[in-house]
Amino acid sequence: MTIAQQIRKIAREARQASFAIARLSSGVKNALLEKMALALVENTGILIEANGKDLASGEGKGLSAAMLDRLMLDEGRIKAMADGLNEVAALPDPVGEVTGMWRRPNDLMVGKMRIPLGVIGIIYEARPNVTADAAALCLKAGNAVILRGGSEAINSNMAISRVLRDVMTAAGIPEAALSVIPFVDREGVLEMLKQEESIDIIIPRGGEGLIRFVVEHSKIPVIKHYKGVCHLFVDAEADLDSAEKIIINAKTQRPAVCNALETLLIHKDVAATFGPRIYETLSRLDVELRGDPCFRVFAPGAKAATEDDWYAEFLDLILAVRVVDDLDQAISHINKYGSLHTEAIVTANYSNAHRFIREVNSGVVLVNASTRFADGNQLGLGAEIGISTTKLHSFGPMGLEDLTTTKFIVYGDGQIRE
Numbered sequence: 187m188t189i190a191q192q193i194r195k196i197a198r199e200a201r202q203a204s205f206a207i208a209r210l211s212s213g214v215k216n217a218l219l220e221k222m223a224l225a226l227v228e229n230t231g232i233l234i235e236a237n238g239k240d241l242a243s244g245e246g247k248g249l250s251a252a253m254l255d256r257l258m259l260d261e262g263r264i265k266a267m268a269d270g271l272n273e274v275a276a277l278p279d280p281v282g283e284v285t286g287m288w289r290r291p292n293d294l295m296v297g298k299m300r301i302p303l304g305v306i307g308i309i310y311e312a313r314p315n316v317t318a319d320a321a322a323l324c325l326k327a328g329n330a331v332i333l334r335g336g337s338e339a340i341n342s343n344m345a346i347s348r349v350l351r352d353v354m355t356a357a358g359i360p361e362a363a364l365s366v367i368p369f370v371d372r373e374g375v376l377e378m379l380k381q382e383e384s385i386d387i388i389i390p391r392g393g394e395g396l397i398r399f400v401v402e403h404s405k406i407p408v409i410k411h412y413k414g415v416c417h418l419f420v421d422a423e424a425d426l427d428s429a430e431k432i433i434i435n436a437k438t439q440r441p442a443v444c445n446a447l448e449t450l451l452i453h454k455d456v457a458a459t460f461g462p463r464i465y466e467t468l469s470r471l472d473v474e475l476r477g478d479p480c481f482r483v484f485a486p487g488a489k490a491a492t493e494d495d496w497y498a499e500f501l502d503l504i505l506a507v508r509v510v511d512d513l514d515q516a517i518s519h520i521n522k523y524g525s526l527h528t529e530a531i532v533t534a535n536y537s538n539a540h541r542f543i544r545e546v547n548s549g550v551v552l553v554n555a556s557t558r559f560a561d562g563n564q565l566g567l568g569a570e571i572g573i574s575t576t577k578l579h580s581f582g583p584m585g586l587e588d589l590t591t592t593k594f595i596v597y598g599d600g601q602i603r604e
Contacts, residue, residue, distance in 0.1 A: 189369050193377040196332060197384035199362035200305045204330035207363045208302045212279035214357075215326055222353045223271035226318065229349045230264050236345035237314065244338050257312050257338055267318040267346075270569065274322040277568040280587045281328045284595070295597040300590045302328030304386040307378055308571075309334045309400055311392035314342035320391075321350055321364050323571050327589035330363040332385065334378060336392075337370035344368060379404040389572050394499075409584070411549075411575035413499035414444030414527040416557040419516040419542070421533035422455040428554065429460070429532040430467060436530070436556040438471050442501045444573065445528050445550075445560040449496060449506045451516045452481065457509045461485050464507075473503045480509035496523040513538050517545050524548060526575035528560035549575055549582030 187195075210218075226233070237259040244254050280300045287297035306329050310316045317333055324331035335343040347366040355361050367374050379388065382405045389409045390400040397410050418436060420429045436447035452460055461484030465475055469487065476495050477488040488507065495506040496519070510516045520529050530552040531542040539553045550560040560583060562570025567585030574580045580588040 189371060189373050190377045192369075193367065193374055194381065194384075196362070196365050196367065197305070197378070197381040199360075200330040200332050200365055201384040203360035203363035204302070204305050206360050207325060207330055208281070208304075208328045210328065210359070212281075215279065215328075216275040218353065218357055218359065219271045219275035219322055219326065221357070222318075222322070222350050223268040223275075225349050225353050226264055226268045226271070226346070229345075230261055233259055233264055233342065233345050233349070234261075236341040239341040240314075240339050247338075249338065253312060253338070257314065257342070259314060259342060263315065267315050270315075270319050271322045274326050274569050274586075277326065277586055279326065280590050285592060292601050293599065294601055297595050298592040299595050300587070301593050303589060303591055305330045305332065305384060306589065307332045307334070307381075307385045307388045307406065309375060309378075309388065309390045309392075309396070311336040311396060312338040314339045314346060316391060317343045317346045317366070318350065319569065320389075320571060321347070323569055323586060324589060325363065327586050329589055330365075332365045332367065332378065334367040334375055340368075340370055375400075376403055379406060382406045391572050407578075409572065409574045409576060409580060411444070411525070411527060411573050413525050414446070414560075414573075415448050415497065415499050415523060415525040416445060416528045416530075416560070417449045417451060417516075417520045417524060418447050418530045418532065418557060419451040419510075419513075419520075420453060420456060420460060421513065421531060421535060421538055422453040423535040423538070424453075424456065424460075424532040425534060425554075426456065426460050426463070430464060432530070432532060432554070432556050433464060434467065434471065436558055437468065437473060437505055438503065439556075439558055441503050443558075444499070445557050446501070447505065447530075447557050448498065448500055449508070449519075449523070451508050451510050451519060453513075453516075454480070454509050454511055457481065457484055461507075461509070468505065471503070473505055475505050475507055477507040478509060481507045484509075499525070513541060517542065521547055526581075527573065528552070528557045530555060530557050549573065 283300045285298045306324050308320045351361040388406045390397045394412045465485035475488040476491040482488050491506050526548050528550040529546045529548045543551050562583040562585045571584045
């Protein structure tokens with residue numbers, strides 16, 4: 187059987203299994219996830235052995251120390267994976283929730299009910315913990331899932347999936363509801379992206395290059411975000427002490443993540459005071475500042491920003507800074523250069539805060555808080571499958587509810603349409 191034939195078989199079987207998963211009660215799903223969590227811990231030795239093969243292969247290929255660290259599993263990380271499954275089990279089940287009912291003039295009762303999406307395909311890179319996390323979220327939301335991890339973690343991903351699938355089989359649940367593509371060839375990904383009759387949605391998790399590749403080749407709708415060009419605007423009525431604290435956190439806590447601050451906008455009325463201050467503070471923290479001509483008047487040590495810098499996701503200790511005339515210019519800059527990910531304003535002016543929230547076009551908009559809160563767990567979703575900068579069907583961090591859709595339900599008493 188060719189790779190293409192095997193991928194088509196996996197997709198068809200996942201589609202059939204999705205009907206069984208969609209019927210499971212919350213109690214059955216929760217018990218399944220709890221047993222999966224226990225099984226991961228009980229099989230720690232097997233998982234570490236499989237992961238050792240990936241680490242040895244990665245070292246032979248010259249993977250960076252940072253990549254090898256993301257790839258590595260130990261007892262603590264396996265315990266964390268298990269804890270994640272238990273956390274998902276404890277979350278409210280969105281499936282079956284009726285989100286509203288209304289009565290029509292003819293006495294029909296009309297409402298909407300949450301239902302699973304069906305089959306979710308997830309394509310991700312070298313973090314083996316995603317195998318367990320994504321499987322748990324998809325299954326809790328009543329979906330079958332097909333996982334295709336990076337080649338660097340193939341042994342780890344297969345071992346994790348075997349442990350989880352054994353639990354499903356023992357519970358009488360079709361193991362095809364959780365499938366891992368066993369091929370590292372790009373052909374496997376390309377064939378997976380053609381299975382629009384079996385797979386309902388694709389969620390890529392990884393760098394911009396991976397996501398653009400998936401979008402370019404997929405016949406299936408893709409939930410995506412290419413990058414996080416996150417902005418923070420210091421308004422004329424900002425508390426500057428608070429602004430400084432928020433900026434330090436947003437830029438330096440974890441600069442290589444998608445919700446880190448990349449561009450700082452400063453109102454001209456506070457630029458003379460705040461510009462030199464934030465330059466000195468961030469420079470002490472090894473942040474390289476790249477400013478427009480106005481900012482560099484107040485911070486001569488800053489490098490000159492280029493047009494490309496306003497579009498850049500640096501993922502590093504680099505920050506682009508611009509002085510703007512007013513709130514209108516700040517919003518205009520964000521809407522031109524932003525990536526629809528996360529934006530923040532620091533202000534004591536309620537009207538300006540409200541305008542910023544209403545007019546800024548991004549998945550997460552914050553007032554007087556760090557961009558680092560653009561995270562499913564931090565926003566109270568419990569767990570996150572990814573972040574979407576598309577608007578169909580979800581926008582911003584995606585939790586369990588975003589792995590469902592709604593259908594109309596109608597209760598009648600013999601009504602007919604005239």
